[in-house]
Amino acid sequence: MSRVNIKVLADQLQLSVSTISKALRDSYEISDETKKKVLELATRLNYVPNPYASSLRKKKSKTIAVVLPEVADNFFSLAINGIQSVAESKGYHVLIYLSHEKFANEKTILEDCQSGRVDGVLISISSETNTADHINKLQANNIPVVFFDREQEGIETARVTTNDFDCGFLAAKHLLQKGCRKPAFFSISQSLPICLNREKGFKTALRTAGIPEQDQQIIYCTDNDGLYKQVKTILQGNQRPDGLIASVEKIVTPVYLASYELNIRIPNDLKVIAFSTLDTAPILNPPLTTITQPAFEIGKAAATLLFKGIEKSSFDLTRERVIIPSVLIERQSTM
Amino acid sequence: MSRVNIKVLADQLQLSVSTISKALRDSYEISDETKKKVLELATRLNYVPNPYASSLRKKKSKTIAVVLPEVADNFFSLAINGIQSVAESKGYHVLIYLSHEKFANEKTILEDCQSGRVDGVLISISSETNTADHINKLQANNIPVVFFDREQEGIETARVTTNDFDCGFLAAKHLLQKGCRKPAFFSISQSLPICLNREKGFKTALRTAGIPEQDQQIIYCTDNDGLYKQVKTILQGNQRPDGLIASVEKIVTPVYLASYELNIRIPNDLKVIAFSTLDTAPILNPPLTTITQPAFEIGKAAATLLFKGIEKSSFDLTRERVIIPSVLIERQSTM
Structure with missing residues (x-):
């Protein structure tokens, strides 16, 4: 035919x-x-x-890219749903790319995005990323970029995040109020602003409570595959914390499993609070106290800004900062 | 310039x-x-x-579409990772579309896929889908289609699934061996072959054990938002099951929460087993017995077949059936 x-x-x-x-x-x-x-x-x-012929004529691909570290995290799944809800209403396609937390992958992805394949990019950067050149290049090619959740400082564009510093502060204060004297902050990156801001909030709360710098434990979990082993080693050490803030969801299962294994009782011996949108948080053993991020709303707000940038080239994305607050939900893991 | x-x-x-x-x-x-x-x-x-000009000439978009009901399910997140691992090695882009379990969305998506935007489609159909026309049209346009997990019978193309009938049988047999006399099967669809095959396996196991047809409870949970309420009503009724098979992961949290609320003890009063790849299964209260599907491998195998179809038009996809078995992992929820 x-x-x-x-x-x-x-x-x-x-x-x-x-x-x-x-x-x-x-x-x-x-x-x-x-x-x-x-x-x-x-x-x-x-x-x-034919969409390709059509995009050659109009120079519009009717597609946006979403660049993410992974999808096996509830936060990103929910954020994608928020993004899709906006894209669908605009008749746009959503191209989802995964960096798998590698800077090299992210760089290749953004190079692909430069050649007319997409009209705009929503990005949550990898935990390895600490340079901005690859993002600057996109903007130089007139492709609008909006950060959501994991942003990169030093780039002038819109960003949608939660109140990371406040939440780090709040989580630490919560542990101190529950009687912790040696809380630790488990991070996944020494460069991601979301991690650094949460860490700063944590440190500020401890300093305010008179806990000296050398007793403010920050632990970096950068080896995805060795997470359980690393967590277990820390919980066996003589610097064992009595409270723990998991800066991302994937740290939770290793912490619980290692605690079971070592007969460390949560919350009696170790109080646990996590930045998480885990659906199963209330049915864990024990139920998990969470800082629950508004993931769907963050995705939705970021997509809304991106479309403003796509539809109206005079719209100034650089001035846009949206902060959607998270909520602390107390459950047994910190009681 | x-x-x-x-x-x-x-x-x-x-x-x-x-x-x-x-x-x-x-x-x-x-x-x-x-x-x-x-x-x-x-x-x-x-x-x-120029990728668009290039795709007009070569009729290759170097892009495949993955059409899924949702991403907030661990099975699909892991399957996407399996698909990406193959696509990346082929230098292909992956366009991820969500049907949100709606047939109308799925139909629109496949219409979009017809016009040269993608070279092939991997699909796991929505729970509402019970017709095949929209998929037949894609094939008529020479776009290869491969089903993974949720297939549609009556269409001649490759499919990659797990051994659903056997797993339904195994799950029911497991509950019977643990002493259940009134197990129920919680399904999300009366038309999806994966649900029907699991249901058939369940019924066969019950029949083999001499449990009459009228005592074989099949419960359809089709209202996503009302799931908790529906589950609670069933657990309060006088037909209350003493064992329960959750055919999909999202049924687990409502079942646990309703049981807590009603003082129904798992596993003493109610044994629970779920088709699930939940990372948190071992840290639930109580730890959850699962039929764990090889999600990553299913995604990988489906993508591998699709690329055979894309790269070699003489390759006959209709003869391909790949079945990758799931594993029963026993934990306290059925002890």
């Missing part, structure tokens, strides 16, 4: 390709009579526009 | 556009001397192929 394209329509109606194209786009240059003829034939021949 | 395209190269070398294009693709029709001239000029002028 040969494909019905604009040329076929033009030949049959003895009109130019340009006239057909304008008629299909409902241009004011074309008479209503001609438009009617074109539409009738297009419908009869079951004409479907 | 005006963009260097094939036409610019052709003009400068006084060759046809078609010759330049063939030379760049290293065609046997073009002499080595001409190829050398073209490549030298292309390099000097910093020529970058």
Whole structure:
């Protein structure tokens, strides 16, 4: 079956390709009579526009890219749902790319995004990323970029985050109020602003409570595969914390399993609080106290800003900062 | 800066556009001397192929679509990782679409996929889907389709699943061996083959154990938002089951929460087993017995088959059936 394209329509109606194209786009240059003829034939021949030809003409791919570290984290799953809810209403496609927490992957992905494949990029950077060149290049190619959750400082563009410093402070204060004297902060990065801001909040709370710098334990969990082993080693050491803040969700299961293994009772011997949107938090043993991030809303707000940037080139993304607060939900793991 | 395209190269070398294009693709029709001239000029002028123009010529978008009901389920997150691992090695982009369990969304998505945007489609259908026309249309447009996990019967193409019937049988047998007399099967669809096959396995095990048809409880949980309420009503009723198979992961949290609320002790009063790849299964209260599906491997196998179909049009996808078995992991929820 040969494909019905604009040329076929033009030949049959003895009109130019340009006239057909304008008629299909409902241009004011074309008479209503001609438009009617074109539409009738297009419908009869079951004409479907070719998106690539169409994007060459309009320079719009009707696609946005979402660049994420991973999808096996509830936060990102929920954020994707928020992004999709906006993209669908705009008739846009969403291309989801995973960096798997590697800077090299992220760089290749953004290079791919430069050549007209997408009209805009939403990005939550990898835990390895500590440079901005690859993002600057996108912007130099007039592709708007909006950060959500994991941003990169030093780049002038919109960002949507939660109140990370306040939450780090709040989580630490909560542990101190529950009687912890040696709380530790488990991070996954020494460069990601979200981790650093949460860490700063944690340190400020401890300093305010008179806990000296050398007793403020920050532990970096950078080896995904060795997470359980690393957590177990720390819980066996003589610096064992009596309270623990997991800066990301994936630290929770190793912490619980290692505690079971070592007969460390949560919350009696170790209080645990996690930045998490885990659906199963209330049915864990014991139920987990969480700082629950507004993941869906963060995705939605970021996509809304990106479309403003795509639709109106005069819209100044650099001035936009949206902060959507998280909520502390207390459960047995810190009682 | 005006963009260097094939036409610019052709003009400068006084060759046809078609010759330049063939030379760049290293065609046997073009002499080595001409190829050398073209490549030298292309390099000097910093020529970058335009992906859309390129996909119009080659009819390859270098993109595959993955159509899923949702991403907030660990099974699909892990399957996406398996798919990405293959796509990356082939230099392909992955376009992820979510149907949100709605047939209407799925239909629109597949219509979008028809017009050259993607070279192939991996699909796990929505729980509402019970017709095949929208998928047949894709195939009629020469776009290969491979099912993974949730397939649609009556369509001749490759499918990668787990051993659903056997697992339904195994789960029911496990509950019976642990002393259940009134086990129930919680399903999310009356039409999805994966649910029906698991249900058939469940029924066969009960029949084999001499439990009459009228005592074989099948419960359909189709209202996502009302799941907790529905589960609670069933656990309060006088037909209350003493064992429960959750056919999908999202049923687990409502079941546990309703049991806590109603003082139903798991496993003493109610044994629970779930089809699930939940990372937190071993730290739930109580730890959850699971039928763990090989999600990553299913995604990987499905993508591998799809690329065979894309790369070699003579490859017969209709004969391919891959079944990767799941594993029962016993934990306290059924002890």
